[in-house]
Amino acid sequence: MTQLKDGIPSTPGKFKMDKSPYMIHRLRWQLPLAKLTFWSCLFLGLILLFFLRSTPSSLSRISDSNRRSLASTWGGPDWEKRVRDSSRIRSSNGMSVLVTGAAGFVGTHVSAALKRRGDGVLGLDNFNDYYDPKLKRSRQARLERSGVFIVEGDINDSALLKKLFDVVAFTHVMHLAAQAGVRYAMQNPGSYVNSNIAGLVSLFEVCKAANPQPSIVWASSSSVYGLNNKVPFSERDRTDQPASLYAATKKAGEEIAHTYNHIYGLSITGLRFFTVYGPWGRPDMAYFFFTKDILKGKPIPIFEGPNHGTVARDFTYIDDIVKGCLGSLDTAEKSTGSGGKKKGPAQLRIFNLGNTSPVPVTKLVSILERLLKLKANRVMLKMPRNGDVQFTHANITLAQTELGYKPTTDLQTGLKKFVRWYLSYYNNSGRNKSVE
Numbered sequence: 001m002t003q004l005k006d007g008i009p010s011t012p013g014k015f016k017m018d019k020s021p022y023m024i025h026r027l028r029w030q031l032p033l034a035k036l037t038f039w040s041c042l043f044l045g046l047i048l049l050f051f052l053r054s055t056p057s058s059l060s061r062i063s064d065s066n067r068r069s070l071a072s073t074w075g076g077p078d079w080e081k082r083v084r085d086s087s088r089i090r091s092s093n094g095m096s097v098l099v100t101g102a103a104g105f106v107g108t109h110v111s112a113a114l115k116r117r118g119d120g121v122l123g124l125d126n127f128n129d130y131y132d133p134k135l136k137r138s139r140q141a142r143l144e145r146s147g148v149f150i151v152e153g154d155i156n157d158s159a160l161l162k163k164l165f166d167v168v169a170f171t172h173v174m175h176l177a178a179q180a181g182v183r184y185a186m187q188n189p190g191s192y193v194n195s196n197i198a199g200l201v202s203l204f205e206v207c208k209a210a211n212p213q214p215s216i217v218w219a220s221s222s223s224v225y226g227l228n229n230k231v232p233f234s235e236r237d238r239t240d241q242p243a244s245l246y247a248a249t250k251k252a253g254e255e256i257a258h259t260y261n262h263i264y265g266l267s268i269t270g271l272r273f274f275t276v277y278g279p280w281g282r283p284d285m286a287y288f289f290f291t292k293d294i295l296k297g298k299p300i301p302i303f304e305g306p307n308h309g310t311v312a313r314d315f316t317y318i319d320d321i322v323k324g325c326l327g328s329l330d331t332a333e334k335s336t337g338s339g340g341k342k343k344g345p346a347q348l349r350i351f352n353l354g355n356t357s358p359v360p361v362t363k364l365v366s367i368l369e370r371l372l373k374l375k376a377n378r379v380m381l382k383m384p385r386n387g388d389v390q391f392t393h394a395n396i397t398l399a400q401t402e403l404g405y406k407p408t409t410d411l412q413t414g415l416k417k418f419v420r421w422y423l424s425y426y427n428n429s430g431r432n433k434s435v436e
């Protein structure tokens with residue numbers, strides 16, 4: 001590209017006069033053939049340059065992430081032993097669970113909880129840099145101390161997934177690997193398609209072919225309710241008006257789950273998480289970066305709806321979500337297929353996992369101010385049209401009945417635990433101070 005750029009003549013003024021069709025006509029006949037060929041090549045080159053430059057940057061980002069995943073190494077007797085040891089069940093009636101996205105926020109908590117109660121747990125994570133990978137490495141170190149091995153690899157790597165199922169007959173898959181974040185979908189759409197659609201299909205393909213087939217629980221999102229304004233959101237409400245590409249990929253995931261259940265007899269449970277927060281959380285989420293910016297004295301952009309309308313979220317504490325995930329795994333029926341063939345109807349479920357108590361974002365900031373003993377520099381902004389919805393509110397009756405799901409942590413209590421963790425993680429440990 002640089003070469004083409006460098007090839008632009010230093011006297012581009014010559015081209016300016018070409019605006020007149022008459023001049024073009026005259027030049028075509030007057031210039032020697034060689035000159036004409038030269039200018040034609042240059043013109044074509046410029047078109048090519050323009051085309052290359054206008055290619056969405058997201059595509060180059062996809063290939064970046066592919067390159068990263070290709071760089072991952074796996075295999076060999078030592079590696080297989082670690083995989084087997086980590087997946088070994090240590091309690092009666094325990095399960096052997098492959099947790100994708102194990103170095104992520106929800107993945108790390110679910111993996112730890114499963115391990116604590118004696119289930120076999122193997123993590124899988126590609127450690128991408130959507131947010132600071134150092135935080136993911138810290139979560140990994142914690143999990144490793146409790147005996148959970150995280151395989152470094154991508155859910156789009158079918159060979160790796162097949163290998164994992166060759167080494168271990170997983171009874172369950174907890175699929176939490178995804179490209180998260182509502183607003184980032186406008187910057188990097190390809191990443192959402194790559195992880196939330198292609199990655200999901202890649203995982204289902206391997207699960208469907210496995211013998212025995214595992215039962216699958218996976219993370220959908222409250223964002224599938226999109227522009228639905230019937231509150232509280234019930235699983236029966238319409239979900240065909242997503243407000244972001246992120247939501248659309250999660251909704252697509254729900255439909256893809258239906259087909260794999262229908263054709264191959266895979267037992268699949270989708271969980272619609274409602275704005276999960278807590279210790280070891282995601283730095284891209286508002287409660288996390290508000291905390292960071294209040295501490296730094298930086299402005300806090302707070303979105304408001306039309307006519308200064310309140311923007312609110314059904315913030316749900318991580319420990320409650322973990323209980324919902326474990327309840328889903330525990331009540332998941334077996335898949336009915338084997339070797340890629342369906343033998344009978346299989347379970348297909350969707351649950352809301354929320355807190356049933358929406359809180360305005362302004363209130364979230366007030367709680368943080370009290371906990372941090374600092375005044376936030378609030379900047380009220382009209383909610384940008386970048387995928388956000390004005391409010392979320394879960395009806396959790398179904399999860400209550402079927403999973404025994406009962407959230408117990410209010411936002412004040414949950415944020416207190418988050419702030420305590422945040423201060424100890426970033427302030428007390430010098431090695432983490434650089435985290436942005």
Ligand SMILES: O=C(O)[C@H]1O[C@H](OP(=O)(O)OP(=O)(O)OC[C@H]2O[C@@H](n3ccc(=O)[nH]c3=O)[C@H](O)[C@@H]2O)[C@H](O)[C@@H](O)[C@@H]1O
Nearest residue numbers: 180181182221222223273274275285286301302303361388
């Ligand atoms: O419930 C979900 O399914 C989704 O929850 C969150 O999405 P969101 O609720 O938008 O969470 P945040 O990005 O933390 O935003 C929380 C609230 O703060 C507001 N906000 C965000 C950013 C900002 O600069 N200012 C601001 O007021 C948002 O409008 C929203 O009401 C997660 O980021 C998604 O990955 C997840 O799927």
